[in-house]
Amino acid sequence: MQTISNGFGRGPRGEIVDGWETKRRREPGHDWALIRLGAAGIITGIDVDTSFFTGNFPTTCRIEACGVEGYQSPKALQSSDTEWIEIVTRSPLKGDAHNRFDVSDRRRFTHVRLSAFPDGGISRVRLWGEVDPAARRTAGYRWFNALPGGQAAAVLADAGVPADLARSVVSARPLRDEGSAKQYQALQP
Structure with missing residues (x-):
């Protein structure tokens, strides 16, 4: 696995590339990337975008997903305790194209693992779906x-909250999802 900070880096000839380009693989195996979703939810579609990779793109990919709570480390996600579920079987990719896949599994997921066979470049991975309501609330509180x-x-x-109540709510932070209704009621005049 490669650690990718922002998806930009130097290509094999020193040029700046936009995306993820693996080294040429001479031995058996494949490369893969772990992606934590912005919020837990149900994935309904995926786009493996190989734009601008016309000759050096993976010939196939497989996508798996898992649902774990908290912020697990990459090492923990790779352990045998994590159940990865295949949501896109190993499928062919076209170069310089949007390779779209429908996902029929309606379970709640938090992470995806994209495997690229045998090697090559991927510009973007886009996921569509429905954010879990509890995850949406948690993300709102965090924000x-x-x-x-x-x-x-x-x-x-x-949002129309009176200034004195707004000051009370702000000073009571951090607000948490559990018991937030009680926190709000306690701050009401």
Whole structure:
């Protein structure tokens, strides 16, 4: 597995490339990447985009998914304790193209593992689906708690929350999903 920070890097000839390009593989095996979803949910479609890779793209790919809670390390995700479910069987890819796949498994997932056979370049991986309502709430709390105080108060004011109540809510952070209704009720005048 390669660690990719932003998807940009130097290609084999020193040029800047946009995407993930693996080294040429001479021995058996394949390369793969772990992707943590922005929020847990049901995946309905995937696009393995090989745009601009006309000669050096993987000939096939396989996509698996898992549903784990918390922020697991890559090592933990690779352990035998993690159940990976194949959501796209090993399928052919075309170069310089959007390779789209439908996903019929309706389980809740948090991560995907893209395997590229045998090697080559992938520009982007896009996933479509439905965000789990609890995961959406958790993401909202995480976002609100991370805002600077003034910006958090402005968000609440824009939503019609009175200024004194907004200040109380902001000072009570970090808010959590569990018991947030009680927190809010306790702050009401």
